[in-house]
Amino acid sequence: MTRSDPVAPPSATATYRTIWRWHFYAGLFVLPFVLILSLTGAIYLFKPQIEHWEERAWLGLGTRGAVAADAQLAAVLAANPGARFENYRLPRQAGDAAMIQLGLADGTKRQLFVSPQGKVLASLDPDARFATMVARIHGTLLLGRWGDRLVELAASWTIVMILTGLYLWWPRPFRAAGTLYPRLALRGRPLLRDIHRATGFWIAGLVLVMLASGLPWAGVWGSAFQWARVELGLVNGPQSWKIGAGGDHAGHHGAMPMPAMPARGQTGLPLASFVARAEAEQMAFPVLVLPPHAPQRFGPPVGDEWIVKSEAQNRWLGRRVTYDPYSGAETGRSGFADQHVVDRVVATGVAWHEGQLFGIANQIVGVLTAIALIAISVLGVVMWLKRRPRGSFGAPMRLGGATHRGAVVALVIPALLLPLFGASLIVVLILDQLRQRFGGRPGSTPATH
Numbered sequence: 225m226t227r228s229d230p231v232a233p234p235s236a237t238a239t240y241r242t243i244w245r246w247h248f249y250a251g252l253f254v255l256p257f258v259l260i261l262s263l264t265g266a267i268y269l270f271k272p273q274i275e276h277w278e279e280r281a282w283l284g285l286g287t288r289g290a291v292a293a294d295a296q297l298a299a300v301l302a303a304n305p306g307a308r309f310e311n312y313r314l315p316r317q318a319g320d321a322a323m324i325q326l327g328l329a330d331g332t333k334r335q336l337f338v339s340p341q342g343k344v345l346a347s348l349d350p351d352a353r354f355a356t357m358v359a360r361i362h363g364t365l366l367l368g369r370w371g372d373r374l375v376e377l378a379a380s381w382t383i384v385m386i387l388t389g390l391y392l393w394w395p396r397p398f399r400a401a402g403t404l405y406p407r408l409a410l411r412g413r414p415l416l417r418d419i420h421r422a423t424g425f426w427i428a429g430l431v432l433v434m435l436a437s438g439l440p441w442a443g444v445w446g447s448a449f450q451w452a453r454v455e456l457g458l459v460n461g462p463q464s465w466k467i468g469a470g471g472d473h474a475g476h477h478g479a480m481p482m483p484a485m486p487a488r489g490q491t492g493l494p495l496a497s498f499v500a501r502a503e504a505e506q507m508a509f510p511v512l513v514l515p516p517h518a519p520q521r522f523g524p525p526v527g528d529e530w531i532v533k534s535e536a537q538n539r540w541l542g543r544r545v546t547y548d549p550y551s552g553a554e555t556g557r558s559g560f561a562d563q564h565v566v567d568r569v570v571a572t573g574v575a576w577h578e579g580q581l582f583g584i585a586n587q588i589v590g591v592l593t594a595i596a597l598i599a600i601s602v603l604g605v606v607m608w609l610k611r612r613p614r615g616s617f618g619a620p621m622r623l624g625g626a627t628h629r630g631a632v633v634a635l636v637i638p639a640l641l642l643p644l645f646g647a648s649l650i651v652v653l654i655l656d657q658l659r660q661r662f663g664g665r666p667g668s669t670p671a672t673h
Contacts, residue, residue, distance in 0.1 A: 243388050243634060244620045249652060250385035251604050257378035258601045262594040264362035265434075269579030269590045271355040271537070278354065282321035282337045282345050290340035293322070293499040293513075300324045300336045303344050307334070310518050312495060314502055314511040321345055327519065369443065373644065376442035379435050380645035384638050386428050386435075391634070393425050413610050420603045423596050430593045437573030441467055444643050453566060492516075492549040498530045501547060507534035508541035516549055529555055537580035539571035 267274075276283075293312060301307060306329050313323035321337040328334060335348045350356060364371035395403045404425070406418035439445045446467035498513050505511075514520065514531040533544040539560055546556040560568060575581040579590045639646030 240392075241620055243391050245656075246635060247385060247388035247392060248608070248620055249656075250381045250388065251601065252608075254378050254382045254385060255601050255605060257375070258382065258597060260365065261362055261375065261378070262598050264358050266591045266594040267358050268355060268362055269587045271359075271578070272580070274355050275353070278348075279321070279337065282339070283317075284319055285321060285339050285341075286319050287340050291342040292494075292496040294494045294496050295342045296322055296338040297324060297495055299342045299344055300326065300338055304328070304334065304336070309495075309515060311515075312499060312513040314499065314509075314513070315340070316509045325350070363441075372443045376439070376444055377644040377648060379438060379442065380445075380638070380642035381648070383432065383435050383642065384635075384645060386424075386432055387638065388634070389424050390428055393421050413607055416603050416607050416610075420600050420607065424600050427593050427596045427600075430589065431597055433573070434577055434590070434593065437570075437577040440570050440573070443467065448643065493552050497552055498532060498547060501545075501552070502532040505532060505543070505545060507532070507543050508536035508538070510535050537575060537578050538583075539575045540581070542571075 297309060297312065301309065304326055307326040310325045310327050310333070313325070315322050319340060321339050324336050324338060326334050326336065333350050335350050337345045337348075339345055360366060363375060365374060367374065393403070401407050402418045402421065404422060406415065406422050408415070410418060440449055450467060495513065495515070502511055502513050511532065511534050514533070516528045516530060518531075520531075528549065529546040530549055531544065531546050534542050536542055541560070543559045544557070545554060547553065548555055560571065563571065572581065576586060579587040635649065639649050
């Protein structure tokens with residue numbers, strides 16, 4: 225919740241006022257980020273539906289005259305001389321086009337859709353697809369590494385905003401009206417305050433989970449988490465998500481390029497053999513078939529084996545099977561249950577964050593949370609503008625006396641757990657001291673309101 229306009233107790237304490245001040249600063253800082261990230265996040269929740277709509281012209285083409293996967297691949301390679309085969313995506317249903325991804329000589333990638341009859345239908349740049357562009361805005365604001373840091377900083381301050389808002393929300397004394405639900409008989413700023421407080425309480429947990437589930441792929445926090453994951457011996461083996469700028473929303477892009485072998489080796493089994501094995505596995509869509517040494521969007525590098533895997537956004541459904549390229553014998557199998565508990569928790573959070581853990585219900589909850597967060601953020605600013613004295617900044621005023629150590633702890637703990645928040649907190653404290661020294665108190669909000 226953005227800056228609250230709480231009902232202060234008759235004698236507002238220094239702790240209360242300190243918490244309110246930081247809730248105020250956090251709310252003003254994160255407002256533009258809340259608007260952008262909530263909007264793009266709400267759109268990205270519907271990535272499966274968006275991509276299904278993008279591919280609508282290549283669905284339901286029928287199976288009459290269908291050719292083998294090798295013939296489909298040959299048609300794609302003939303239309304793109306010099307390209308390298310990277311993966312084959314199984315059709316969602318029989319009669320739909322298959323998708324074959326190629327690596328071009330200039331280092332870019334193309335996704336080509338080929339009919340069951342072997343006709344090349346379309347070619348797309350995977351980085352230019354709508355959901356991918358939305359994810360890039362959501363993750364980096366189109367500013368690369370700097371954007372990634374800004375988004376992480378905004379997420380950190382939003383967590384502080386929510387926690388301080390919950391402290392301010394706590395009723396003194398308790399009453400349901402104005403706390404659990406707004407008093408609709410009120411008018412003006414009191415009504416806005418009730419809506420802000422009650423709505424903020426009901427979505428606080430959802431917003432905190434959403435923010436916490438996004439931190440593992442943030443540049444600074446994710447790198448620290450990766451270090452702890454490995455160096456402290458929590459987990460052995462590679463993680464299944466990307467960190468920092470340059471990846472997809474959940475780290476499904478950005479792996480280091482690796483040379484891809486042709487779809488068919490001199491003595492190895494053809495692509496169609498492994499496509500048949502993939503179909504028999506009945507994995508959750510999208511299902512990819514990767515040749516030996518193909519570049520992979522995340523996870524461990526592809527070795528000398530063929531890989532069949534599901535890249536379902538609901539990570540609980542993810543599976544991966546490897547095969548010997550010559551005999552076709554299965555050489556390995558892994559799924560969600562085989563991961564360490566740390567990775568399973570992260571993967572579950574990612575699935576929730578992307579709206580795919582419980583299907584459409586997850587998407588609806590995510591959209592409603594985003595709308596409510598935007599609403600209370602705007603309400604917080606409106607209340608500030610209504611309360612702010614003319615010609616002044618209107619920040620909640622400090623009270624005399626020592627601040628309770630609880631208020632200090634409330635800021636120190638997030639500063640230690642959220643590195644970018646801790647660094648920025650020092651800057652804000654310096655600026656606040658300068659404003660207090662040279663701006664004086666007249667522009668501050670009085671102790672009672």
